[in-house]
Amino acid sequence: MRATIREVAREAGVSPSTVSRALSMPEMVNPATRERVLRVAQRLGYAPNRAARGLITGRTGNLGLIVPDLANPFFPSVVKGVQAKAREADYAVFLADTDEDPAAEIGLIRVLAKQVDGLILCSPRGHEDEIRELSESMTLVMVNRRFGSIPSVVFDNVDGMRQAVAHLQALGHQRAAWVGGPRTSWSTRDRLRGLRAATAAVGMELVVAGHFPPQFEGGVAAADLIIASGVTAVIAYNDLMALGLLGRLRDRGVSVPQDMSVIGIDDIQMSSMSSPALTTVSLGKEQAGRAAVDLLISLLQQPEGVRSARRELPTQLLVRASTGVARTN
Template identity: 45%
Template sequence: MAVTIRDVASAAGVSVSTVSRAFTAPDQVQARTRQRILDAAAKLGYSPNPAARSLRGGGTGTLGLIVPDIANPFFPPIVKAMQARARRLGHTVLVADSDEREADELETIAAVSRRVDGLVLWASTLSEDRLRGIAEQLPVVLVNRHVPGIPEVRISLSAGIAQAAEHLRAYGHRRCVFVNASREELRRGKSVHESFEALDLSLAELGPYEPRFETGVHAATLVAAHGATAVIAHNDLVALGVLHQMAKLGIRVPQDVSVIGIDDTLLASVSTPGLTTIRIDPEEIAVRAGDLLIETIGARAGGAGSSGRTSGAGGGTGFVEIGSRLIPRASTGPAPTH
């Protein structure tokens, strides 16, 4: 029976992704750790030849990434970072867009899965049963979606939302609006409502809508009618739609209404006024999702079964959490005194 990368990882006491880096990007692995991996590989008779692995196991050397909306400025930096990370580890990345529609996502997965060794699915709209079925056929990592038994990268907004609530309260705001563009609880963890209510901030919710610029345009008029002095939006695109419509309505930001987005895209820093937002690091997401997928592929190749659960360097079970933080800019300020 051929020796697999997982066998080497087990013998060396490291993760599958660390073994992969030791052969494809040795400068990213400590010298002592790399030597231990090389010794284990030599002892087991493991060969890291990519062509041989492809012929033996039918691997393509390609990772799949399916995102909901490639036009959203949040995703291009993630795609770029994942491509760079994959290239350093000896892989390429195939990117596709599901357009946030279940039928399109299924069609895209069916087309892409034939060309890749595994898939990263971002905020999948599919049912848990469908996702489990896909994960049985192909290594899968979910981002912003939880299905027991499937490896997951979870983006936690708890810290960023708590900081946003503290920020608004310090400025004297009391009546706020959350523009929701998600049918599930926002990014899990401590919800927007819990964070705001903990500081005695009133929070009305609009939606759920689609997470697009037009949603913010629509919501801005409702915010004005509601009499709120602060808005937190589902993402930067929605927040920018709010800013755009507020300007058309003659509502000053932040003098009359403060606005906060989520993601910290490039547009947030160049908008007028600059958008206060909750930052999620795109490079960290790309690296962690890519590494977790490579580990999952390695585990499957090593006969770990079809559950998709893997053990990371720290002995985890295929779960990674990414944090967040508030980036204050010019779109937030003191609440109006009238």
């Protein structure tokens, strides 16, 4: 079927070793023969079998990427970034979706681990101990989570929350609510931490509404609590939930932004299309994917040096139509 290195060798009148060298260590072979080999390889459409190569080199040329839920538009964006960067570096990407299930996550990591050089865990929900243990037997990078010395790419949630709070304060809000995401999500904790710091700094009161599924429905479910709490502004764990809030608030006759200001996080595409358009803390999602691949590849190339590295990406508040001057009673 496909040409093998032996056929190329025979056709070019050299040994397989020479073909191999002509392709991967060009300076070790006579320019004339190299030229001849390359031409034959070209003609036969030869490309080395990566599995066979991986067998001996111990490197597969594959990356693994694990995400909690592709149905949340945040993740496809990250995947796109990973994909693009990996392709540039000539890596292929294995993708797995855990459906927000920590157990499935660990299982998938285990099975994928054997087929890749490195793994990117996007917003992993698994237990710290398990991830830490895995990180000792393979190189992995986390996105949207940080603990221990495991390499990671995260967003500057603290600054993002600071911007959001500053915006609300400028609009005269004095009490704001936080609608949290999954209990197992690191970023929900990190964001809440940032929010606490930011509200405390400006003397704003913060009402914490607890944990909800990180989906549209989660926002819908949280809305009535928010209305009852008497705040004039609400910040949601992500845009999907913020949009859910928006929907339910409208149904309840609470007009946004006159009666209530709503801020999301992520800047997914549809948040610019809602009505009112959603004010949100924008994250460089594709950029995070690319950064994770960068980090992973640099770790793979390091002989056995620093096993730790961290990147923190900036966040930016995008003011749209869902925030306004606080209602004064």
